[in-house]
Amino acid sequence: MLKVAQLSKSFATADGAQCALSQVEFEIRDGEFFALLGPSGCGKTTTLRCVAGLERPDNGTISIHEQVVADAIQGVHIPAHEREIGMVFQSYAIWPHLNVFENVAYPLRVCRPRLNAVEIDTRVREVLALVSMEEFAERASTVLSGGQQQRVALARALIRQPSLLLLDEPLSNLDTMLRQQMQHELSDLVERVAITTLYVTHDQTEALALADRIAVMRDGAIVQIGTPEELYERPQTSFVASFLGRANLLSGRLTETEDTSVIVLDNDGGRLRLPLLNDSVPGVRYDVVIKPEDVACSRTPPGPDKNVLVGIVERVNFQGSYSECHVRVAGTTIRVRVSSASSVGVSERVWLTINPERCTLFASR
Amino acid sequence: MKLSLGSDLGRGGVFVVGAAIVTAVYLVSAPLLMLVVTAFRGPHDFLPFEPGAEWTLEHLRTIYYDPVLYQVTIPDTLTFVVGSVVCTFVIAFSLAWLVERTDLPWRNVLFTLILFPLLVPTIVLAIAWIYLFGPNAGWVNVALRSLLGFSGDGPLDVFTMPGLIACQSVALVPFVFLLMSATLRTMSPALEEASSTSGASPWTTFRRVTLPVLRPGMLAPLILTALITLEQFEMPLLVGLPARINVFSTRIFYELNPDTGLPIYGRAAAVALPFLVIGLLLLCVYNRLVREADRYVTVTGRGYRPRRLPLGQWRWPAFTAAVGYVGVTGILPAIVLIWISLYGYGMPSLDLLSDASLEAYRTVINDPVFIGATLNTLLVAGASAALVVVLGAVIGWVLARTRMPGRAILDVVSFASVGIPSVIAGLAAMLLYLTLPVALYGTVWVLILTYSYRLAVTTRMSRVGLIQIHTELEEASAMSGGRWLTTLRRVIFPLLAPTLVSGFVLLFIIGVREFTLAMILGSPDNLVLSVLLWRFFEDGSASEASAVASLIILLVVPVIFVLRRLVAPKAEYG
Numbered sequence A: 001m002l003k004v005a006q007l008s009k010s011f012a013t014a015d016g017a018q019c020a021l022s023q024v025e026f027e028i029r030d031g032e033f034f035a036l037l038g039p040s041g042c043g044k045t046t047t048l049r050c051v052a053g054l055e056r057p058d059n060g061t062i063s064i065h066e067q068v069v070a071d072a073i074q075g076v077h078i079p080a081h082e083r084e085i086g087m088v089f090q091s092y093a094i095w096p097h098l099n100v101f102e103n104v105a106y107p108l109r110v111c112r113p114r115l116n117a118v119e120i121d122t123r124v125r126e127v128l129a130l131v132s133m134e135e136f137a138e139r140a141s142t143v144l145s146g147g148q149q150q151r152v153a154l155a156r157a158l159i160r161q162p163s164l165l166l167l168d169e170p171l172s173n174l175d176t177m178l179r180q181q182m183q184h185e186l187s188d189l190v191e192r193v194a195i196t197t198l199y200v201t202h203d204q205t206e207a208l209a210l211a212d213r214i215a216v217m218r219d220g221a222i223v224q225i226g227t228p229e230e231l232y233e234r235p236q237t238s239f240v241a242s243f244l245g246r247a248n249l250l251s252g253r254l255t256e257t258e259d260t261s262v263i264v265l266d267n268d269g270g271r272l273r274l275p276l277l278n279d280s281v282p283g284v285r286y287d288v289v290i291k292p293e294d295v296a297c298s299r300t301p302p303g304p305d306k307n308v309l310v311g312i313v314e315r316v317n318f319q320g321s322y323s324e325c326h327v328r329v330a331g332t333t334i335r336v337r338v339s340s341a342s343s344v345g346v347s348e349r350v351w352l353t354i355n356p357e358r359c360t361l362f363a364s365r
Numbered sequence B: 001m002k003l004s005l006g007s008d009l010g011r012g013g014v015f016v017v018g019a020a021i022v023t024a025v026y027l028v029s030a031p032l033l034m035l036v037v038t039a040f041r042g043p044h045d046f047l048p049f050e051p052g053a054e055w056t057l058e059h060l061r062t063i064y065y066d067p068v069l070y071q072v073t074i075p076d077t078l079t080f081v082v083g084s085v086v087c088t089f090v091i092a093f094s095l096a097w098l099v100e101r102t103d104l105p106w107r108n109v110l111f112t113l114i115l116f117p118l119l120v121p122t123i124v125l126a127i128a129w130i131y132l133f134g135p136n137a138g139w140v141n142v143a144l145r146s147l148l149g150f151s152g153d154g155p156l157d158v159f160t161m162p163g164l165i166a167c168q169s170v171a172l173v174p175f176v177f178l179l180m181s182a183t184l185r186t187m188s189p190a191l192e193e194a195s196s197t198s199g200a201s202p203w204t205t206f207r208r209v210t211l212p213v214l215r216p217g218m219l220a221p222l223i224l225t226a227l228i229t230l231e232q233f234e235m236p237l238l239v240g241l242p243a244r245i246n247v248f249s250t251r252i253f254y255e256l257n258p259d260t261g262l263p264i265y266g267r268a269a270a271v272a273l274p275f276l277v278i279g280l281l282l283l284c285v286y287n288r289l290v291r292e293a294d295r296y297v298t299v300t301g302r303g304y305r306p307r308r309l310p311l312g313q314w315r316w317p318a319f320t321a322a323v324g325y326v327g328v329t330g331i332l333p334a335i336v337l338i339w340i341s342l343y344g345y346g347m348p349s350l351d352l353l354s355d356a357s358l359e360a361y362r363t364v365i366n367d368p369v370f371i372g373a374t375l376n377t378l379l380v381a382g383a384s385a386a387l388v389v390v391l392g393a394v395i396g397w398v399l400a401r402t403r404m405p406g407r408a409i410l411d412v413v414s415f416a417s418v419g420i421p422s423v424i425a426g427l428a429a430m431l432l433y434l435t436l437p438v439a440l441y442g443t444v445w446v447l448i449l450t451y452s453y454r455l456a457v458t459t460r461m462s463r464v465g466l467i468q469i470h471t472e473l474e475e476a477s478a479m480s481g482g483r484w485l486t487t488l489r490r491v492i493f494p495l496l497a498p499t500l501v502s503g504f505v506l507l508f509i510i511g512v513r514e515f516t517l518a519m520i521l522g523s524p525d526n527l528v529l530s531v532l533l534w535r536f537f538e539d540g541s542a543s544e545a546s547a548v549a550s551l552i553i554l555l556v557v558p559v560i561f562v563l564r565r566l567v568a569p570k571a572e573y574g
């Protein structure tokens, strides 16, 4: 239902034009929950704002339900207020001069043809009930908590029953507990109203948990699009792999190929023995991606025949049931998970065992 | 939301924005263009576009070959401006420093009292001081003579250059004091504390840290004060002319109201030209300084409380000096006006106390001219304030939120009004509306349009206000289906309300105080209170003049309190 093709956009800044988007393409199907995922500054918000009509693309087309709403070459630009899209802003943008009811009623009050007061009242109360805010209708909007503001923003975005809902990092302003809860409520809600949703986030767990499909972005371009499983299991680049799994990225050079491939890690970091690659060429540089949970950590040297790296513990982050250790191996830091009971300490020497089955290799550029 | 084309605004939005821009550009530049043209049109008894008028350098020759310009007008203006600026600055800085940075007793009360004359038209202050310091019958002089056993006139004479400078300075102190105290309040105390912990005495710290650190922040207000002094008209007219001091503003007035014959507009325009250039140059310097001062870090975030300097044994002498100043400049003028309105123009004494008479008030209030002037004052001040607030908000929005081509020009035009002396604005408007084939000249509408050239204040205020309002609040309205005009009415204006109301109050006060424009463009049909007051004074009706002056004060004060109450509750989320 939403189709974005060849979208490009650059901004004029003090030191020349800065390219924010180049050739972004994706398509969202009816009723789908689609996430744009990427690190800060990669152009997610800019993409969303182009879809919303708040920003004019330099190039490319955007169409909703087969209707072209933006086409830079043809000069088509349907202004934001005529696109019938619901949007929740990162700051929520709740108007401080209106109370909760009036904030939510606003889209109905400004639409044509005018609705009568009774109808507005019923619909506002309906949608407030949907986000469990009905008893707050008369509350001043300046005294709402973060979670309540978010619900009001959602209610306001949904009240016109738009066919597309845009969400820009709606959970990033909330504390951890509330984020979990709102994440569940959000996915319930979107399912119940069955609305096509474009969701922007830099948090991979959020994207993995919520989305039907995810587009991973980097430096203004889309790197890979797929279902969470596809991206997690079959990443096409080391960037996607490391970004999605918060995985470790080791670089090295392929040396010998007999029955196994051996990667000599940079800075004398050690060697990794991996299953034979199909079309490997000795001398080529590779990135090895390995998730923290796939690295075993011990305080004594494990037996031979294993991929073992030796390092010094730099930092231990207590996470509850487990701790995340940052282990310095030669020039790089590898994150590993250890059980909290193991009481690994800072500055201690540890041996890391890497399971070759769990490593993913990418030829580095 | 940086828009480049009209489709985001919609047809109505384009119309509103376009109309605002056209009106703003017209209000500021059309009169000035007419002024420049007039300086080059003659012969001298013709209006610039009357049939028979033609291009000429006659006026420029008459004015610039005349030694009077170089021997009287320019030196007098220079002495007047430099003297007043220096005095104003020394007084305002001392008071601001005492109130903001020391443990002066009663500083909050003093703060309010120092600011009080800001509300009163300068013409009222001028008249009060003439009644107090007139060489012959001025109260203070009579008292001093009987105290010291002198006879004849004096010993003080307000009708001299020092007298003029003193009056002008005292009139400007409240405004400059306000600027200074803001700067002093936001100066980071850490800089001074660092000096104290290095072993410097308070006086050394003041000399070697406080003053140098403040210099960039003080230079901009200094230039602004010079600009404002340059355009002053009331004091030079009432105090300067009797002393045969002829600054440029009174010179222009004189060209328009010669002792004999008809006004020669071309000459007035020719006198105005160089001063217009000086005003705009000063404005450029001011703008630069403001930008540089912003870069100079004297301000830290909030959350600190400037440490106050203990005055020690100087505490009470400083307090006495401050109270003395407030007494002479604020309270004594009020007393003299009220006394004269009740008892007539004579020395006050206890024996007279029971002879109070409301006759002057009765005369004034029953005079239909007074009623008309009151209504005109309220109408002109209110309507021009409203017009300028709306224009300023729309233009401030265009400047803050769009990348419209030509923004820079709009910025310059809206800000230029600060650099245009009001005498010149009045003269230029006069020429424009005498020439235009619409019967506006001499009506209140001319006053409303001319008062409204002061766009800079509200444009600046709206822009600052908008910067503090997250753009997403506006974009959320567009995403809700609101057209730009709807957003303007339902989101932008309500959110800006505190700013808009304070802008309105400020301009309303400026409008009520206005004398120069009303005087130059005056006619029997558009008389306002300040001009009426001047007429009573000129006719020698001291009681009536004092009664009108007291009534003006009575009119302004409650308006301010009512409006302030309207602003206060809404200021929370501003």
Ligand SMILES: Nc1ncnc2c1ncn2[C@@H]1O[C@H](COP(=O)(O)OP(=O)(O)OP(=O)(O)O)[C@@H](O)[C@H]1O
Pocket (backbone or CB within 6 Å): A011, A012, A013, A018, A019, A020, A038, A039, A040, A041, A042, A043, A044, A045, A046, A047, A202
């Ligand atoms: N109005 C603008 N003017 C200039 N540059 C801009 C503007 N808006 C965005 N950019 C630039 O475009 C790039 C992409 O910005 P965008 O806001 O889309 O990133 P993002 O992926 O949403 O990041 P975040 O996760 O931090 O919100 C950034 O480098 C940003 O600096």
Ligand SMILES: [Mg+2]
Pocket (backbone or CB within 6 Å): A044, A045, A046
């Ligand atoms: Mg963003």
